[in-house]
Amino acid sequence: MTKTRKSSNGAKRPTLQDVAKLAGVSTAVVSYVINDGPRPTSDEMKLRVNKAIKDLNYHPNAYARGLRLKRTKTIGLITYDFSPMSVYMSSYSAGILTGLTGRLREKGYFNLVSPMTIGEDLRPLEELLQSERLDGIVVRPIQAPPATDALLERIAASHIPCVCIERPGADRFGFSAVTYDDRRGAYDATEYLLSQGHRRIGYIRGDTRFVTVHERFAGYQNALRHHRVRYSEEFVWGEDWSDSTTRAGVDHLLSLPEPPTAIFAASDGMAFVVINQLRKRHISVPEEVAVVGFDDIEMASLFVPSLSTVHVPLLEIGQLAADLIIEQVETNPEVPPSTHVLPVQFIRRESA
Amino acid sequence: MTKTRKSSNGAKRPTLQDVAKLAGVSTAVVSYVINDGPRPTSDEMKLRVNKAIKDLNYHPNAYARGLRLKRTKTIGLITYDFSPMSVYMSSYSAGILTGLTGRLREKGYFNLVSPMTIGEDLRPLEELLQSERLDGIVVRPIQAPPATDALLERIAASHIPCVCIERPGADRFGFSAVTYDDRRGAYDATEYLLSQGHRRIGYIRGDTRFVTVHERFAGYQNALRHHRVRYSEEFVWGEDWSDSTTRAGVDHLLSLPEPPTAIFAASDGMAFVVINQLRKRHISVPEEVAVVGFDDIEMASLFVPSLSTVHVPLLEIGQLAADLIIEQVETNPEVPPSTHVLPVQFIRRESA
DNA sequence: GTGAAAGCGCTAACAA
DNA sequence: TTGTTAGCGCTTTCAC
Numbered sequence: 001m002t003k004t005r006k007s008s009n010g011a012k013r014p015t016l017q018d019v020a021k022l023a024g025v026s027t028a029v030v031s032y033v034i035n036d037g038p039r040p041t042s043d044e045m046k047l048r049v050n051k052a053i054k055d056l057n058y059h060p061n062a063y064a065r066g067l068r069l070k071r072t073k074t075i076g077l078i079t080y081d082f083s084p085m086s087v088y089m090s091s092y093s094a095g096i097l098t099g100l101t102g103r104l105r106e107k108g109y110f111n112l113v114s115p116m117t118i119g120e121d122l123r124p125l126e127e128l129l130q131s132e133r134l135d136g137i138v139v140r141p142i143q144a145p146p147a148t149d150a151l152l153e154r155i156a157a158s159h160i161p162c163v164c165i166e167r168p169g170a171d172r173f174g175f176s177a178v179t180y181d182d183r184r185g186a187y188d189a190t191e192y193l194l195s196q197g198h199r200r201i202g203y204i205r206g207d208t209r210f211v212t213v214h215e216r217f218a219g220y221q222n223a224l225r226h227h228r229v230r231y232s233e234e235f236v237w238g239e240d241w242s243d244s245t246t247r248a249g250v251d252h253l254l255s256l257p258e259p260p261t262a263i264f265a266a267s268d269g270m271a272f273v274v275i276n277q278l279r280k281r282h283i284s285v286p287e288e289v290a291v292v293g294f295d296d297i298e299m300a301s302l303f304v305p306s307l308s309t310v311h312v313p314l315l316e317i318g319q320l321a322a323d324l325i326i327e328q329v330e331t332n333p334e335v336p337p338s339t340h341v342l343p344v345q346f347i348r349r350e351s352a
Numbered sequence: 353m354t355k356t357r358k359s360s361n362g363a364k365r366p367t368l369q370d371v372a373k374l375a376g377v378s379t380a381v382v383s384y385v386i387n388d389g390p391r392p393t394s395d396e397m398k399l400r401v402n403k404a405i406k407d408l409n410y411h412p413n414a415y416a417r418g419l420r421l422k423r424t425k426t427i428g429l430i431t432y433d434f435s436p437m438s439v440y441m442s443s444y445s446a447g448i449l450t451g452l453t454g455r456l457r458e459k460g461y462f463n464l465v466s467p468m469t470i471g472e473d474l475r476p477l478e479e480l481l482q483s484e485r486l487d488g489i490v491v492r493p494i495q496a497p498p499a500t501d502a503l504l505e506r507i508a509a510s511h512i513p514c515v516c517i518e519r520p521g522a523d524r525f526g527f528s529a530v531t532y533d534d535r536r537g538a539y540d541a542t543e544y545l546l547s548q549g550h551r552r553i554g555y556i557r558g559d560t561r562f563v564t565v566h567e568r569f570a571g572y573q574n575a576l577r578h579h580r581v582r583y584s585e586e587f588v589w590g591e592d593w594s595d596s597t598t599r600a601g602v603d604h605l606l607s608l609p610e611p612p613t614a615i616f617a618a619s620d621g622m623a624f625v626v627i628n629q630l631r632k633r634h635i636s637v638p639e640e641v642a643v644v645g646f647d648d649i650e651m652a653s654l655f656v657p658s659l660s661t662v663h664v665p666l667l668e669i670g671q672l673a674a675d676l677i678i679e680q681v682e683t684n685p686e687v688p689p690s691t692h693v694l695p696v697q698f699i700r701r702e703s704a
Numbered sequence: 705g706t707g708a709a710a711g712c713g714c715t716a717a718c719a720a
Numbered sequence: 721t722t723g724t725t726a727g728c729g730c731t732t733t734c735a736c
Contacts, residue, residue: 015729017729017730025706027708027730027731028708029706038731038732040705042705045705057482059479060483060729061730062483062484063415063419063485063728064729064730064731065729065731066712066730067416067730068730069712069731072415088440091443094446101440101467105466110464110480112463112464114457114462127411128462130365131411131412131414132365132414132713133462269654272655273654275656276655276656299624299651302621302625303624304627304656378722378723378724379723380716380723380724381722381723383716384722387715390715391716392721393721397722412713413712413714415712416713416728418714418728419712419714420714420716420728421728422728
């Protein structure tokens with residue numbers, strides 16, 4: 001390979017200078033034409049310049065432009081989870097990511113995914129924030145305000161526009177947020193089970209470090225209370241998402257003198273394990289024990305039996321977050337923060 | 353607009369100049385200290401400069417540095433799929449992404465995910481390539497060389513180092529590649545079924561536009577041939593991944609005068625649907641019909657019955673791709689392209 | 705309408 | 721060793 005001009009990349013890319021030279025105009029005019037402003041240009045200039053751009057296959061250098069404009073067309077997605085890479089691993093966040101990346105791209109923005117692990121040193125984050133790489137940030141904190149404050153504090157201190165996804169940050173940060181009504185979803189699912197005549201409903205809770213786990217649990221309790229059905233702590237199980245804990249929960253529930261006739265698992269993933277375990281013990285679903293999940297991930301409709309669950313509009317969450325952050329980045333007079341709570345919907349399938 | 357501070361972000365970030373001023377040294381020295389070269393500095397300078405950096409909480413502007421060095425510490429991941437966002441949606445690519453992002457991050461690189469849709473206009477890609485945002489590219493083309501040539505052609509023309517994942521590009525591009533031996537995996541899985549006494553093995557193929565689909569199919573055929581078991585076209589079904597096609601395939605196979613005793617689905621997702629459909633028809637798995645899948649996504653071990661399948665080292669694929677692309681970016685004398693074929697492994701579980 | 709030129713923040717020659 | 725300074729490619733003020 002011949003190494004004529006540039007250090008590593010072979011051919012030198014044309015610059016705005018080259019375009020100007022070829023078109024026989026000044027660099028200013030080229031810039032005006034490209035950006036359609038801020039000064040007007042004659043049609044003839046436009047034509048000449050555009051021809052030169054085509055001929056050279058010229059594309060502006062994003063870094064030069066970024067340096068000058070302090071605008072990078074890049075939005076960071078920061079996740080803050082216990083496992084470094086659960087961003088991708090769960091179908092749940094895959095939905096959010098898909099919505100987010102898609103909408104950003106439509107609007108000409110790039111998406112820099114940066115997964116942070118809870119408890120991890122925040123210095124890499126600091127570096128990312130201060131390096132002026134990002135126009136805006138979408139952050140997905142899964143814990144309640146106190147736990148995520150350190151993270152959000154750093155982001156706030158950076159003065160980079162930020163939108164929270166799933167959980168709002170503490171009010172004082174003034175970040176907009178896109179969340180969904182998981183309490184209501186759990187309420188609806190529980191109410192459905194009650195309407196089917198179930199009076200003893202086991203609840204597999206999930207990792208209690210997640211706020212959403214508390215919200216969903218509250219929905220379950222509210223529904224019971226509202227329908228005057230006795231709530232019993234022995235029906236509730238779980239401190240984490242693990243398969244073993246979930247299976248132990250099923251065993252525990254079945255060992256009760258009056259075992260539940262339905263089990264509400266606070267995530268689809270756990271619901272699958274619950275069904276798995278019930279079947280291992282030769283208990284049919286939904287005939288002997290009904291099971292409902294939460295999230296409506298793709299597999300929910302595929303599973304055998306298909307899973308009754310609460311549909312969370314994951315795609316829409318991502319899209320709305322993209323819209324909000326771009327609005328904030330592009331609007332100079334800061335838009336007042338807003339919190340959007342998206343509705344969820346109970347989906348009845350075979351398992352309950 | 354007040355020129356003193358910053359345009360949108362309130363406080364102005366400190367620059368290298370500020371550090372130099374505070375430390376009472378020249379900007380060159382600050383740069384030397386930060387980058388530990390290219391000129392030596394005295395320990396006293398190092399101390400003074402580092403103190404100033406701490407005091408100001410200084411972090412270099414990535415875009416200024418990028419403009420100067422032509423190095424952005426950013427690797428693009430370009431996927432080329434039929435659906436715009438299947439990157440995230442499948443557990444399959446989630447595994448690859450996790451490995452890739454994780455390793456890049458460890459080595460101080462950022463990851464810009466850019467999903468391309470097959471048939472889509474390549475102009476956005478062109479823009480990304482020419483805008484000097486990326487140090488390197490990891491591309492995941494799912495089709496065979498001729499179909500992906502246009503895409504790879506553009507990448508090659510940009511002279512940005514590139515590594516192919518899953519499928520190698522045509523030789524002439526000279527890209528390194530990380531792939532896995534899916535033909536062998538299908539061979540092993542088929543051989544296992546044969547060893548269990550199955551002689552009529554249905555094959556659900558998947559979307560034939562994917563190269564991997566052909567590879568896996570070839571493995572199935574090879575195993576049959578090698579063991580002198582009759583291959584019959586009526587045992588093969590499918591032109592896409594859809595649930596309906598898969599279900600129809602099961603119905604078709606069962607309707608044969610001599611229906612298969614085992615079904616090999618070329619992806620775990622389809623295997624789930626196959627089992628689903630078999631159960632709908634009250635056929636027990638694996639007693640009446642054995643089922644094996646391919647990929648070993650997370651759900652495979654969770655499913656009821658747990659799925660016998662071919663384990664693909666998705667994480668390792670991503671990690672190795674990261675290693676290769678960084679090596680290429682950071683090594684000036686171009687490293688010769690290499691193709692790495694990772695081994696796969698048949699995992700026996702309950703379904704077969 | 706157009707051109708000249710001053711920087712954005714950084715690195716690395718070139719001087720000292 | 722350290723300081724001075726010329727750019728990287730772009731936008732935009734200022735002059736014409």
